[in-house]
Amino acid sequence: VTRFVLVAGTTATARIDGISAAGADPELLAHTPSADAELIEYGRLVRAPVAPVSPTGCPTPAAVTRAVRERVGFETLVVDGGLAEPTGAPTVDVGAKPGRDVREPDPVPTAPGAWVAARELGETLPDDELVIGETIPGGTTTALGVRRALGVDEPGDGSVPVSSSLPENPIDLKRTVIDEALAASGLAPGDAAYRPERAVRLVGDPALAVVAGLAVGALRSETEVVLGGGTWMLAVAALVRHAGVAAPLTVATTTYVAADADVAAAATALDCDLVVTDPGFAGRDDPLARYAAGEAKEGAGMGGALHLATRAGAAADVPDETLEVVERVSDAYGP
Amino acid sequence: VTRFVLVAGTTATARIDGISAAGADPELLAHTPSADAELIEYGRLVRAPVAPVSPTGCPTPAAVTRAVRERVGFETLVVDGGLAEPTGAPTVDVGAKPGRDVREPDPVPTAPGAWVAARELGETLPDDELVIGETIPGGTTTALGVRRALGVDEPGDGSVPVSSSLPENPIDLKRTVIDEALAASGLAPGDAAYRPERAVRLVGDPALAVVAGLAVGALRSETEVVLGGGTWMLAVAALVRHAGVAAPLTVATTTYVAADADVAAAATALDCDLVVTDPGFAGRDDPLARYAAGEAKEGAGMGGALHLATRAGAAADVPDETLEVVERVSDAYGP
Numbered sequence: 305v306t307r308f309v310l311v312a313g314t315t316a317t318a319r320i321d322g323i324s325a326a327g328a329d330p331e332l333l334a335h336t337p338s339a340d341a342e343l344i345e346y347g348r349l350v351r352a353p354v355a356p357v358s359p360t361g362c363p364t365p366a367a368v369t370r371a372v373r374e375r376v377g378f379e380t381l382v383v384d385g386g387l388a389e390p391t392g393a394p395t396v397d398v399g400a401k402p403g404r405d406v407r408e409p410d411p412v413p414t415a416p417g418a419w420v421a422a423r424e425l426g427e428t429l430p431d432d433e434l435v436i437g438e439t440i441p442g443g444t445t446t447a448l449g450v451r452r453a454l455g456v457d458e459p460g461d462g463s464v465p466v467s468s469s470l471p472e473n474p475i476d477l478k479r480t481v482i483d484e485a486l487a488a489s490g491l492a493p494g495d496a497a498y499r500p501e502r503a504v505r506l507v508g509d510p511a512l513a514v515v516a517g518l519a520v521g522a523l524r525s526e527t528e529v530v531l532g533g534g535t536w537m538l539a540v541a542a543l544v545r546h547a548g549v550a551a552p553l554t555v556a557t558t559t560y561v562a563a564d565a566d567v568a569a570a571a572t573a574l575d576c577d578l579v580v581t582d583p584g585f586a587g588r589d590d591p592l593a594r595y596a597a598g599e600a601k602e603g604a605g606m607g608g609a610l611h612l613a614t615r616a617g618a619a620a621d622v623p624d625e626t627l628e629v630v631e632r633v634s635d636a637y638g639p
Numbered sequence: 640v641t642r643f644v645l646v647a648g649t650t651a652t653a654r655i656d657g658i659s660a661a662g663a664d665p666e667l668l669a670h671t672p673s674a675d676a677e678l679i680e681y682g683r684l685v686r687a688p689v690a691p692v693s694p695t696g697c698p699t700p701a702a703v704t705r706a707v708r709e710r711v712g713f714e715t716l717v718v719d720g721g722l723a724e725p726t727g728a729p730t731v732d733v734g735a736k737p738g739r740d741v742r743e744p745d746p747v748p749t750a751p752g753a754w755v756a757a758r759e760l761g762e763t764l765p766d767d768e769l770v771i772g773e774t775i776p777g778g779t780t781t782a783l784g785v786r787r788a789l790g791v792d793e794p795g796d797g798s799v800p801v802s803s804s805l806p807e808n809p810i811d812l813k814r815t816v817i818d819e820a821l822a823a824s825g826l827a828p829g830d831a832a833y834r835p836e837r838a839v840r841l842v843g844d845p846a847l848a849v850v851a852g853l854a855v856g857a858l859r860s861e862t863e864v865v866l867g868g869g870t871w872m873l874a875v876a877a878l879v880r881h882a883g884v885a886a887p888l889t890v891a892t893t894t895y896v897a898a899d900a901d902v903a904a905a906a907t908a909l910d911c912d913l914v915v916t917d918p919g920f921a922g923r924d925d926p927l928a929r930y931a932a933g934e935a936k937e938g939a940g941m942g943g944a945l946h947l948a949t950r951a952g953a954a955a956d957v958p959d960e961t962l963e964v965v966e967r968v969s970d971a972y973g974p
Contacts, residue, residue, distance in 0.1 A: 346765050347765060348765050349763075350760065350764065351760075381729055382729055390732075392763065392764075393729075393731070394717055394730050394731045395731075396729045396730075424686075425686075425727060428685045428686070428727065429681070429727075430681050430682060430683050
């Protein structure tokens, strides 16, 4: 049996101007993970005030994951990776609390405890395979922080694969933020190598601790693990490897991420299998066209869900099913 | 679409000697709701230390509900109705906290808030039908308290339908406890009529508030509601009626409860449809025989799940499927 696990959390890092597009405006950013969880669980919103859209109207990738779930059918589980707003989706608590701005000295004090609790959960879940997704605005920045702290970010030419939910990746801003974050925690790049909980605690976000812990626990009990996501999930893969776990690990992402960052080289360096799926949104004249224009790219396990759709022979149905989910949510809660 | 909702909670009332059989010993009672939730969600235990069994080895009715879920397939949702121990099942939080002993003056201060939050949840859930079950050791006693506070317990001959998880129903003990509870809260029987939140707060338990709130919210949004349980669910029906909701309401229970208490008369008095299902455990020589001997009788939505099994034409498969679930859990966690 395959279970899709969504880890939903928040970090104040997302509030830094220009970092994230995961919400129509900054006030709504903190609701995005709660809304994504509801959308995947119920196919509509329950407690969250608005459906997550980017400032330009790009629908949340959670709509893709939900569409695949409706088409293919899989068990879901939402783990609280530091939610800041209520969600109507049922969640498992592993002790993660919202992350503070990474430029503070100790932004994620709950990381080590959440890692351990998530590892135990991953170890005891009865499934054959976990496909894990994430929803945490600002995550590509904290993922960069973790990779730099572990020292896995500069292979050869010093290029760092960092994707973005924005068409124009604010990579210089992210680098500046992480430089400040490392300095605030007294870390030089690579200082947290083989100390993954420390990397997450000092320059990461709570969802990274939860996903890494879940993956380590699942792999220990011989459950297969697919990390559904882009550069953020590569940071998780790095955390897993730096925790001393060498078991096979798959990263499943979208063509949009693969076009934006050299994820293949990064996956190879971390001894991960990489699966890249095209959701088939090109040439549409509906809100999904925003994806083809380079927005969102990934999130809420979209790449993992697309992998499941492909495996079930249902990939061709995903675009229309996704539009149906998007329209259902928009109808109910206004344009 | 039908969703099965389990409301899982605790009350210190269960610790009164002789009140409940929902755990092998008093220390384990508080783990029973957490374990039941895991069993229904995953088909095995995740965080809970032991599978719930009565002191004589009767397996938890949650095994029946899980068996039906594996056979028929339905969405599930666990709502935290005041859990005292961790669960690995994902839960929705409506603000319910563990109930104190009903003999204290204000044992469930979270009841009014949880009622409102549960009502909003019930109103927004997207389903056509909710089948609601409960797991709260000591619940038949707190349910008696609520019925007496509402004044719905003495029709004609003054008989009170109160079932029990024990073969010999400690009805005199329950009456004594509730007499003390009413006195401690300064209530005479019937004093809380048409004030259902007050009845739950002063002499009930947190799960009663959550199930009643969910039912009221769901009925308001024209979702059908089936209360899967015995005399505890009749107390919920009374709360719903005393909240001024006259919509159709079904109570689905087992033949064991129907043999133990006059639920038909009580259901009629509350204008509820009653569905009684025989799980088919008679004449077995395995742990399920404890049911035929009069133990457990109901719980964890067993009657509601059996109703779903019957509707799907799968009732005949339930006994063997249940035994399989019971054996799976016992194998993993010792005899």
